[in-house]
Amino acid sequence: MQDNTDKILNDVTQNDYKYGFVTNVETEIIPKGLSEEVVRLISEKKGEPEFMLDFRLKAYRHWLTLKEPEWAHLSIPEINYQDVIYYAAPKKKAKIDSLDKADPELLETFAKLGIPLEEQKILTGVAVDAVMDSVSVATTFKSTLAEKGIIFCSFSEAVKEYPDLIKKYLGSVVPYTDNFFAALNSAVFSDGSFCYIPKGVRCPIELSTYFRINAANTGQFERTLIVADEGSYVSYMEGCTAPQRDENQLHAAIVEIVAMDHAEVKYSTVQNWYPGNKEGKGGIYNFVTKRGLCKGFRSKISWTQVETGSAITWKYPSCLLMGDESIGEFYSVAVTNNMQQADTGSKMIHIGKNTKSTIISKGISAGKSQNSYRGMVKMTKRAVNSRNFTQCDSLLLGDKCGAHTFPYIDVNNKSSIVEHEATTSKISEDQLFYCNQRGIDTEQSIALIVNGYAKEVLNKLPMEFAVEAQKLLSISLENSVG
Amino acid sequence: MLSIKNLEVSIDNKVILKNFNIEVKAGEVHAIMGPNGTGKSTLANVIAGREGYEVLNGDIIYKGKSILESKPEERAREGIFLGFQYPVEIPGVSITNFMKTAVNEIRKHKGLDPMPAGEFLSMLKEKKKIVEMNTTLASRSVNQGFSGGEKKKNEIFQMAVLEPQLAILDETDSGLDIDALRIVAHGINSLKNKDNATIVITHYQRLLDYIVPDFVHVLYGGRIVKTGGKELALELEEKGYDWIKQEIDI
């Protein structure tokens, strides 16, 4: 049974890491190391206005005062921050204003990843912003979106075109003082996506950012900012892959979301960074700060994540429920195998009245991996009549892995209700035997059961992503009939 | 089809079946009856190959070959079906998906291509009628949230889909009301033909009003102590198991 389990999870996470190739594009990189000069250089290279440089420098100076967080259930090898390249960009000959001018090598890379960037060929109706080595290389469907007043572009472009919006919202949800990695990102981030949905607009297509680390020894520090104005709606997806390399690479991203009155943002992630090999060599260190601010009345932010990649994951997509009657949701499937480590979960901070939140987390541990759920639910004194429901389940495949649950529940008013439930168990022998008895071998039975177990979360993904996620969880049949 | 000889089985070092013998031929229906704790479910599980049972002695010959070394799924693919007494719930796995996986595994074993989706769906539709099942199979997880009756109907439905050669129905009548019992029994009867065999394990005689057995065996103390025709079941009902116990002990 152990062998089968390993095999299946290998299929899911390891052997099948088909994104491990390297693209040969000419890359502009700056020397290794981090200093005030490097921060200035990044800003200069990007031709940023003064306010951005200020922001970066403040962040950098603050970062110097911080230590890496140690509270997570992770053993993180020491990272030499002077050994990382903080800026790497595919070389551009001129400013790309249409895809024709983009490097064909780049287009091919994204095609290989299944991300078609050529608009005319896209049938799926997903607008994509492709980010390679922290620099946005192409954004599709821009004009279609522009008709509705939706802004969807690279972060660098937004800094130049929409400085007021950036000034207003940058760091408003995740201030650079937030934590070590947020400060680092704020100092050195090179690009990312920006999205603004105007009042009353329902974004007609899924927006998607595809992140790709390509260059060696580089850190990826991108930043996503989504602002959903009153009564608007957007569904946003994020995918990530990286080449298979022996050394560890650092990824420290920030995602900020602001939702105004009655606005709704759905943010989905399928995280499939290179997890390292069986012995734990290589792989991405994924240290990400994601937070949404439900600022307005009845605003809603929903996070869905399927985490299968990365050597180490440190990630807690959260919601600040400020607006009265606002809603926060977090749905997560986290698979760890071999030597992977994940410490992931969510924070729901209830500030407004009658706010609601839901956390559904499904952890699956295999190999020698360690998989932890860490979550906080806080009801402030003001957040009267608020509710939270949390369900965390952990499934253990094999006896060398670990599954851990660390919830923090703080309630400071009498009318709120918080319910937290968690279970940990191994895959059920009764279920396996039942499947076996119907002629299904153990390997497939595990795949079937694991898929069923994660269903509740997978169902929350947009269709385009669900397919990818299901494949990731080695789903063979589900939804193909009936 | 099935021949069990001198079978001795233990769980956790406790001998449950001892000196157990049975001979089942194609086209036959056998009923195995007996009081609680005499090894009825053990027998079913051992034939299906469940782990945790230790075969100390004897052999199980199915279609001319010993199956003791076969994995549960191999036995299933060879046509052994176990109708569970307590079917387990598998959350998130739809019945459609579950059956499609099973059907195609069995087809692969027989060297056949997977069944085309359309054909498969219409087949399911047909089979549902056998047990008067009206649940939407695609949307419901295997046994999850099913009532006792629905679970048992689902077992017979799966039997209809998989078309086994040897069906072992473990206490299929328990927890059924009279209507469900009739439907389940009807399902079992309509699946019966000259090439397959059925072993009905039951506690009560009432199921045998609907499914007429060719042989009735009484299991007691881990072995068959009495074999007869369908009238034996009636006699048991009337006199109770104590009657058998007395007969044995004397």
Added chain:
Amino acid sequence: MLKDKIYEDFNLNRNVLLDNFSEPIRQLKHKAFESFVKLGFPHIKLENWRHTNLKNIIENDYKHCFSPSDKDVDIEQLFQCELPEMDTYTVIQYNGWFMSRNNDISLMDNGVIIGSLNKAFKEYPEIVEKHFGKYTAVEKRSLEALNTAFAQDGIFIFVPDNVKLEKPIQIINILDADTNLITQPRNLFIIGKNSELTLVHCDHSILHRQSLINSLSEIFIDENGFVDHYKMQNKDAESTLITTINVHVESNARISTNALILNGGVIRNNVNVKLNGKNAQADLKGLYLVDRKQHVDNQVFIHHASSHCYSKQLYKGIIDDDARAVFNGRILVDKDAQKTDAYQTNKNILLTDNASVHSQPQLEIYADDVKCSHGSTVGQLDPNAMFYLRSRGICEHSSRMLLMYAFASEVVDTITIEALKYRLDTMVSKRLKGELSICDQCVLHCSEKAPDFLKMDFKPIV
């Protein structure tokens, strides 16, 4: 600062804290002190102390009692609070010291030894040295280190193999001084194979001075043994009570604990259980009914170090006024602890918007064949149940009382000593009506019967 005072006290009193002891004990105490120096008092940056801040408490000055009181204390006079219905052996701890009219330590006919730990060090060194400090993490937990360094006396109970003590042993911990006192009572309970012991531990203070109790009990339960432990805390608001129970459970043995907290200033209870042998069991319960500015913090750590063990935690609380409750329950399942069953439940009801709860149920699991779960809820009384009662003509106030009483009953009902259960029942209903905080006396002093409406013969739905 208390820390400075502690250094000074330790150094000035080496003769009684170290020199009086045998070599291994002396070494341990010395190591413990070094460890305390290194670790210092716990602070809120520590994960397990996030919500209990000792800062103000340790700024105060407290005095140690390095010798038993020479005051002629008449215990009968001071204390007549045995439960009349409860038949127990009573032992008194006075300002941390064992107190007795007759013998400091006695060997009973059945081989049971009860008495002063201080005397036991001298009279039964082989037994004490085998267990003293063995279940305590002096390197990691500073207050356990502090207690170990300063430990001079406490209760020692040794139950040999195959002895079932019929009567519970009741330990009454009295604090009586006209200055601010710090005490470090140290208890050691050793239960032999197939033996059983019931302990009822009451904390009680006479004078309303500020006091700091840092008590530590070590319990060793050998194969197939059983300890049923009750702790009742009903202290005045000026006191800080920190108790630690470290339990080591061998195969087929069981520990049951019940922490009943009805009153107090700052209360922190640590229960650390190591299930060390196959089929060992731990059943830990707690009930806290707090109001005003009280602060209660229950920390439970269950270490499943062996296979086939079972543990269950049930902690419930009702928090009123500005009170604060903390629950931190951690289950650790070792790699080899297969077939573990571990459950944890924490339920809280907040009665005001100034009350608060911090609940951290944690699972840390390294074995795969386990069944573990935890649940934590914070909420109100079930509105359906409220409606049901009111629709039967019960007024809102009484309905609320009844439901709260029922909420608490889940814990109270598990008490196996009938007289104690009845008393607790009364206490709880009084507590819920806010009457108990007027009475700052020991729990066992109260003799009033439960109000009739709480005794009515139907089980309210919860």
